[in-house]
Amino acid sequence: MRMSKLVGRRIKEDPKDAKTVSHKFLIRGGYVRLVSAGIYSLLPVGKRIVDKIERIIREEMDRIDGQEVLMPVVLPAELWEESGRYKSVGQELLRFQDRNDKPMLLAMTHEEAVTHLVRTEVSSYKQLPVMLYQLQTKYRDEARPRAGLIRVREFTMKDAYSFHTDQQDLEQYYERAHEAYERIFRRLGMLRVLSIAANSGMMGGAVSHEFMAICECGEDTVITSPDQRYRANREIATAAWKFEKSASLPLEKVHTPGSKSIEEVATFLGVKAENTGKAVFYQNVRTGELIFAVIRGDFEVNEAKLGNLAGAAELKFADDAAIAAIGCVAGYASPLSLASDKVKIFVDRSAAESSNLVVGANEPDYHYLNFNFDRDLAGQPQVVVADIATVREGDPCPVSGAPLEMCRGIEVGNIFQLGTKYSAAMNCSFLDQNGKSHPMVMGCYGIGVGRAMAAVMEQSNDEYGPVWPMSIAPYQLQVCAILPGKDGVGEKAEALYAALLREGIEVLYDDRGEKAGFMFSDADLLGVPLRVVISPKTLQDGEVEFKRRDGKTEVERLKLDGLVPELVKRVKQELALFAN
RNA sequence: CGGGGUGUAGCGCAGUCUGGCUAGCGCGACUGCUUUGGGAGCAGUAAGUCGGGGGUUCGAAUCCCUCCACCCCGACCA
Numbered sequence A: 001m002r003m004s005k006l007v008g009r010r011i012k013e014d015p016k017d018a019k020t021v022s023h024k025f026l027i028r029g030g031y032v033r034l035v036s037a038g039i040y041s042l043l044p045v046g047k048r049i050v051d052k053i054e055r056i057i058r059e060e061m062d063r064i065d066g067q068e069v070l071m072p073v074v075l076p077a078e079l080w081e082e083s084g085r086y087k088s089v090g091q092e093l094l095r096f097q098d099r100n101d102k103p104m105l106l107a108m109t110h111e112e113a114v115t116h117l118v119r120t121e122v123s124s125y126k127q128l129p130v131m132l133y134q135l136q137t138k139y140r141d142e143a144r145p146r147a148g149l150i151r152v153r154e155f156t157m158k159d160a161y162s163f164h165t166d167q168q169d170l171e172q173y174y175e176r177a178h179e180a181y182e183r184i185f186r187r188l189g190m191l192r193v194l195s196i197a198a199n200s201g202m203m204g205g206a207v208s209h210e211f212m213a214i215c216e217c218g219e220d221t222v223i224t225s226p227d228q229r230y231r232a233n234r235e236i237a238t239a240a241w242k243f244e245k246s247a248s249l250p251l252e253k254v255h256t257p258g259s260k261s262i263e264e265v266a267t268f269l270g271v272k273a274e275n276t277g278k279a280v281f282y283q284n285v286r287t288g289e290l291i292f293a294v295i296r297g298d299f300e301v302n303e304a305k306l307g308n309l310a311g312a313a314e315l316k317f318a319d320d321a322a323i324a325a326i327g328c329v330a331g332y333a334s335p336l337s338l339a340s341d342k343v344k345i346f347v348d349r350s351a352a353e354s355s356n357l358v359v360g361a362n363e364p365d366y367h368y369l370n371f372n373f374d375r376d377l378a379g380q381p382q383v384v385v386a387d388i389a390t391v392r393e394g395d396p397c398p399v400s401g402a403p404l405e406m407c408r409g410i411e412v413g414n415i416f417q418l419g420t421k422y423s424a425a426m427n428c429s430f431l432d433q434n435g436k437s438h439p440m441v442m443g444c445y446g447i448g449v450g451r452a453m454a455a456v457m458e459q460s461n462d463e464y465g466p467v468w469p470m471s472i473a474p475y476q477l478q479v480c481a482i483l484p485g486k487d488g489v490g491e492k493a494e495a496l497y498a499a500l501l502r503e504g505i506e507v508l509y510d511d512r513g514e515k516a517g518f519m520f521s522d523a524d525l526l527g528v529p530l531r532v533v534i535s536p537k538t539l540q541d542g543e544v545e546f547k548r549r550d551g552k553t554e555v556e557r558l559k560l561d562g563l564v565p566e567l568v569k570r571v572k573q574e575l576a577l578f579a580n
Numbered sequence B: 001c002g003g004g005g006u007g008u009a010g011c012g013c014a015g016u017c018u019g020g021c022u023a024g025c026g027c028g029a030c031u032g033c034u035u036u037g038g039g040a041g042c043a044g045u046a047a048g049u050c051g052g053g054g055g056u057u058c059g060a061a062u063c064c065c066u067c068c069a070c071c072c073c074g075a076c077c078a
Helices: A022-029 A042-065 A076-082 A111-121 A168-189 A263-271 A303-310 A319-325 A423-424 A450-461 A489-500 A516-526 A561-575
Strands: A031-035 A041-042 A066-068 A074-076 A094-097 A103-106 A130-139 A152-165 A193-196 A209-216 A221-223 A232-234 A253-256 A275-283 A290-296 A315-317 A345-350 A359-360 A364-371 A383-386 A403-417 A429-431 A435-439 A441-448 A479-480 A507-510 A531-534 A544-547 A556-559
Touching: A022 A031, A022 A130, A031 A303, A041 A042, A042 A066, A042 A130, A042 A152, A042 A168, A076 A103, A076 A111, A076 A359, A111 A130, A111 A193, A111 A423, A111 A435, A111 A441, A152 A168, A152 A450, A168 A209, A168 A441, A193 A221, A193 A403, A209 A221, A209 A450, A221 A345, A263 A359, A263 A364, A263 A423, A275 A303, A275 A319, A290 A303, A290 A319, A290 A561, A303 A315, A303 A383, A315 A435, A319 A561, A403 A450, A423 A441, A423 A544, A441 A450, A479 A489, A479 A516, A489 A561, A507 A516, A531 A561, A556 A561
Parallel strands: A066 A130, A193 A232, A290 A345, A345 A383, A479 A507, A479 A531
Antiparallel strands: A031 A041, A074 A103, A094 A103, A130 A152, A152 A441, A193 A209, A209 A403, A221 A232, A221 A403, A253 A364, A275 A290, A275 A315, A359 A364, A403 A441, A429 A435, A531 A544, A544 A556
């Protein structure tokens, strides 16, 4: 490709709204352009990268016996009615009517569509297991798209769905899929990806893993032990907390005027946060049901854990009116002396297993000293002791006991054991050897393609631009001609360009005759891994300059004589690093 | 959805408070000349529904009403 014809202008300045590295360089390098919030066009270089990512994904999906299909983006609502998700999913599902007022939707995932497909095409145990996958547009009407391609509304996803006769077969296949994912991210050149235990949320199913590209701008918090044997999303992470019991002291009501928050109460009474109990009220958004969480003052409630326990897909903080309705006083709320059959009380182990905590008295400006769960609350039917705490950095690892570490990650892929949630609801079944019908057992496996591109960029860049791995680079080699009108530079560069194309090398040829610095800056923004500079300076010695974008080796001089085979060799060597 | 902010040439911005001539500046684009190793210089050219609608006024980018879009923080999120 000639730079003089390449569409997608490079921009010298950082775009004002871009905060993350990938967002800046995606715009500055002319990879993508915003069309509407969270909706992007891919320009030629961006498209080339995406194509390469997709090719690698296809190879690895085919390797684990996947069959590529393509399902529609626009689906009739009735299909989603079957699974119950037409109602259960919130506003991120874009619903609309066709000309006959028939309710339709833009698919945000394809469990329903694929289940519909498989139930009509597969009916015997002899055909199972089977895996179908597609690379296709998803639409999610996100409340807040952000950070360029990291969180968008429209995007390409590789989504795969496997169907099995039983759970054991699913589990075996799940392992293969896990391995395929590790190969994919390695081949994409991602420097650090962790698979971590994850919250299955509304997808259903019990077991799931997220593949996290570790980097600062990640939206998720990853909890790991120092030896990496324990790896979990903070949403579900737990720790081997130990709480000290001491002799119970008698309950005592104390006057605590104006002390509503834990900090205020602790300061007023001269105790530490860990000597207090915190009352937090949530409401199940769907049902309006009030949920009362009690946790030690130095911990935070983990909403994902609490929601899972309470059977609530979505929680929100309860308003004061709802709290008052069950006889609690916000700021001084207490699980003690509560009109309690109206509300479920979830008590975190931190509060249940500690002694003599300060808790509210359900009365303005009063708290109790010396709350002891076993004596004061245990045994009531609506009270549940559970782990609803958010893991903190340094908490003891549940496997090794070592202090847990925290980092940020971009979720570039996820895999789920779905079980029969969709197959049962949608009557996707097979006949076994005895002619007996069973719902198929399903797994699903996703990768966000554009997000993967952004994640690679986040992990592999310098101050001038991205440093693409050879496997997904928009071009393999860049040729810069400096002063093409002088000393035959242009002719030599043209000849080199033509010869490399004949060898099947993907060449980006800067034929514009711009100033050297200008060309180098553009080249850096495009991140092509290998670069050849032809100029009068070295041409007089019959040489060109050779430079790696990653700077791993010094700039070299290569003889024009035999240059083409040498460059071909180097491209192939580099490419081989990412072979399967 | 809550809070904050921004909309003026392809991009980045000034002008708005305090209404007034033909709406400016930098980058980019185009033409010519000179330049050429890390985003060159000079000269010239083209490019604007001042986010939309309504209002006030002799006169609105500027004041008022309203709608919209986009960004940031939070909430939410497979």
